Amino acid sequence: MVYQGQAGGIDRWRRPLRDSAVATMHIVDRRLNPGGKSLVNRQRFLRRAKAYVSQAVRDSLKDRSIKDLAGEGEVTIRRDAIHEPTLHRAEKGGNRERVLPGNREFLEGDRIKRPDGSSGGGSQPGEGEDQDDFRFALSREEFLDLFLEDLELPDMAKKKLVAGKIEGVRRAGYSTIGNPSNLSVPRTMQKAMSRRIALRRPSGRDLSRIEDAIAEIEGRTVPLPDDDVALERLREERAHIIRRRNLIAYIDPVDLRFRRFEPVPRPVAQAVMFCLMDVSGSMTAHMKDLAKRFFALLHLFLSRCYEHVEVVFIHHTDRAAEVDEETFFYSSVTGGTLVSSALDKLIEVVKDRYSPTDWNIYVAQASDGDTLASDNARVVGLMQDEILPFCQYFAYLEVGREEFASIESATSTTGLWDAYLPVSQANRQFTMRKVSHRREIYPVFRELFQRRGVGERASA
């Protein structure tokens, strides 16, 4: 019952642990085999259903809280988008018969009301899912890829690379010592071959030639006169060849070559993101929530563009302070509104800790737009002369009241908005948008960071 398999295909599937000549059974431990065999198929499936999955991912924003925005998650797409049709008989119509188990009261000839719909058919009950929906889970990476698809940093971003601590590895030739998994088979064989040639190791062909010759002489029914001498000589030669072949190994430890890797410091792009928010009395909880969502999206996006992202929170009334995240979103401070105070603070922090030559600087400001008119001139001046020159991007988000969502945004303007308008027209890295409802956040965000080609096509 020993299996005689010659074919390469099967041999790869047989790596017996227990190797005895009469075994009828092999055990193979496959647990350590590389997993993820389905990864390619999974990617192909996602590509196939991409249009639907992207839509589902964007829709899922409204169900997710800020915290798990970047997590993995389930999405639902329409089942018919990925339907695989076959030729099969219709579910309804025609004459059918069916045998069922568990008869309790029926007698032959009884009549029963036809059940509704397709229940009792071949559907899979108990899974509690709509038949038209196809649900599955996306990994975090897949989710973010689709979520932030087509977005990119505005192309005015000067990418600054600084030598960071992160170390990468790179190939660095070969070495004579190393890990077995790094063994370079071609290089090793090359070395072995040159050594064998240099030391004149007799090849297998030499040996078999001699053996053939011996066999030929031995096989002769009528011996020739000088056979004995020839045989003697050949046998000696054979012994010599075998000895040399044993002495000079086919592959010797000195032949082994390993791929060598060496660590290299890799330049790291780093960014700092400033969140500026007005926390004066006029900012309602709703407005803060809008701002928070926008900041969360921006942070998510920057984290994917830069290896290292720092966040600085600055809130202001008529005075500004750098605070932690908790305070930023949840504390309330009373006072007037002086936007310039926050800008002063921003400049101070940048000068103090984030040198513009080393850091990519992003600023997102959220406010309801209520500001002291007398302050506006100073705000514009700071913006034009100090802030915009050092930052990659400045986004101003004006948050409005929920109840005026539809009317207000289109018509009225606020003091700050009016002040910023000329700035935004003059500078490409300054953008401003109005938002008054949660559902507008993501579209506005996409609009700001839309890859340029895509954006133009979409608006055309």
Next chain:
Amino acid sequence: MASVAPAPLFTGSDWDFSLINRIYDTVEPIALQEMKLNIYPNQIEIISAEQMLDAYSSIGMPLFYKHWSFGKQFVTNEMLYRKGLRGLAYELVINSNPCINYLMQENSATMQTLVIAHAAFGHNHFFKNNYVFRQWTDAEGILDYLEFAKRYISQCEERYGQLAVERVLDAAHALMNQGVHRYPRIRPRDMRAEAEREAERQAYRDRIYDDLWRTVPVGAKAAAVPSDERRAALGLPQENILYFLEKTGPRLESWQREILRIVRLIAQYFYPQRQTKAMNEGCATYTHYRIMTILHDRGWITDGAFMEFIQSHTNVVYQPTFDSGHFGGFNPYSLGFGIMSDIERICMNPTAEDREWFSDIAGSRDPVEVLKDIWINYRDESFVSQFLSPHLIRQWRLFKLLDHEGESELRVDAIHDERGYRRIRRALAREYDIARQEPDIQVVDVDLAGDRTLMLEHVVNDGVVLDASDAAMVLQSLANLWGYEVALSEVHGESRKELKSHRCQPQQGWIG
């Protein structure tokens, strides 16, 4: 005969490789010497849950070509598994020589014993001996062939682009059920030779390729041939649509034909499994039940382990009743095991009724021999129609419903009484007859003189026509492969009256 165990094989639920070996060595003589099973050599592979999920999504095969539909399978299974809606199978077994058994590492020692008895001996014996498998599948060559298929398709993707290959695969998959020969062929197919043949051909084509031939004018058209001769020359009527396309599709490239062939041969490999679900599972379940009982009787496994086994076994053969709320058809394990246990009863303690119904096996006192003969010579449909006994019909309280198009209510046509036994048995057997459950579709003619329309016919049974929206999509694929118009007409089985017809034009530029 067999000796009593000196000590149980294991007491806890932990296992290691030496225990698996000892379990196998204990089970083997029971299966081979006492039950006299005839099996392929076994190869037992231990895999993790994640690998089991992978295996699920490529229809259980260890290697398979890449296609998005397997990814769809994967995300579905992954979702159900992660939500706890569905557990994973304890094992997976592949009809190959050597027979590959996947065992999950999460199984307890008892479960590993059960699974070895179930798959390594039960399924294995069935694969090697059942006539449908012997007739249709090539256990020796399947893994080599899959390896070839995988390599060939990935080479095609390199040569012609992933999308072009995917289009052909999509179309071929849609016609997979129409890609099997249902009647015995002349010689068994040697999968390994197939792979070599194609490699040779490709090499030959590459060698003799000369661009000059493109410029040679094509000869004049042949005169029209009478229809009978034409149909004979094309091998019509033909039920294997993929085979027909592969051999006669006028616009297909040779690699496209080869892909159709790959899909068709794989469909053919799985065809026996679809015909023998209940028997295959029944055979494996009966085998594991018998072996586990013997192991327990002789003290090889403890009472605790036996209890664990009984619980798992009972879950596997559980059959919900039609009104229980989670009825999803007959459970093949339950049906197969139920009938086989009943056969054992008939052999050992027949009643007068059994003697009347099963005169040839009643009281034969050797159930394993009787069953082994059945495992060799039957498939689900013939198995049910021969061996479903009145005793079982009463026990399961089977009844038969009629659903007629013209009537507003369902009618109970037969119940578990003297008048109903045979009718129920016949009806249940028919539910397992693939030829009746699947539409009977054939290629009947090609309009060679005119616009090369491919004509198909669906012979409608019981007035059940094709699902229209799916049929339209499949016909589109078929038209694309054929390259010209396709017409499918659904005709009444007896009167030959046309009930419905579909036509479809190929999409422009589909064939590259």
